[in-house]
Amino acid sequence: MVKHKKQRQSIPPFVKKLLRQEVGFGCPVEGCGNPYLEYHHFDPPVKVRAHNEPQGMIALCAHHHKKADGGAFTTEQLHKMKVNRENAAVVRGNLDWLRRELLVVAGGSFYYETPRILVIDQHDVIALKRDDEGYLRLSAKMLSLALRSV
Template sequence: MSNERYIPLPLKRKVRKAAYFRCIICGNPIIEYHHIVPFHRVKEHSSDNLVALCPEHHHRADCGEIPLGSINKFRENPFNRDKNHISKDFFLSNYSALRTRVGSNVYIRTPKILIVDNQSLITITPDNDDNALLNAKFYDSKDMLVAEIKDNEWFAYQTPKLWDISYSPGHLKINRSKGDILMEFKLSDGNIDLRAEMYYHGYGISLLPDRTVLGQSSIISNSVMQDCGAGICISTGK
């Protein structure tokens, strides 16, 4: 516990996990941390006194519009308890102007960024109005689909293996354990910055901020792929 305004990160993670990574009332993945008994009265942070609420419900709770009994009821039965995924849409700039940074490499007007065994794992294509549509699939080492992006909407599937999911506008991060990032997606000015640990058919691809690592040895870094039909194509022989 702390007598400062700052809520420790481990406590925030505990509150997010208890809320199934969404607002306990409406399921919005953009969450804030609400003190059931106001902080100015208790002067401390504790898991028993914190719940995850979206900005709207946080404001309404602070104003006293939401009764304490209702907050406790939702806390015991969060909106997302029986849901198997968390999702949220986002918006990209025009396809023709979009720069996608993946594993330190930049892809411009390259629709198929990563293909493994003829399976497209990351693609960006235009619709009829030149709006960019991002699609991606994130598997674990046992080929279980744990997260994906479908036409600019991300889905994180709740599995016991996922340690934490945090989302704020334009920034999604999924951790398998402390410091072990499965996927991080950032959106700035309509451009994409994506890092991830990806697998398919047992083949690992590390998309890191400073390089792309294919398998155990091949490294690609700081390259620009523009107006290519495909970026990286891999065949595992399976």
């Protein structure tokens, strides 16, 4: 007898966008703010019923998603985190590699040893800065035309 594994539907883009907006585009776990988000199904858990219903899902960073899968947070805590936008002001993240030399290709142009790559209305949208050890740190600021609450 062959068992057929039930395939999960991929999460629709509008659901992902809604979940990221709910948490202010950063992991809502206190003190985190990591902008690299995954989507956790918790109410009900996907093992109980496969779904992509935003009211039962939350955007979390990979580290806290793994913890949530392991039961580190209650359903009530996760529902509270869904509306916690406190980390929106401290959204931050690091790329997992460091380089002393970096060639940036943006908009078809090449940038080498250029600290301010893209500036819009006096905001450094894409910039490079050397840290104390001489590594280049890439900074990308995501600008928005309007702040909307979800």
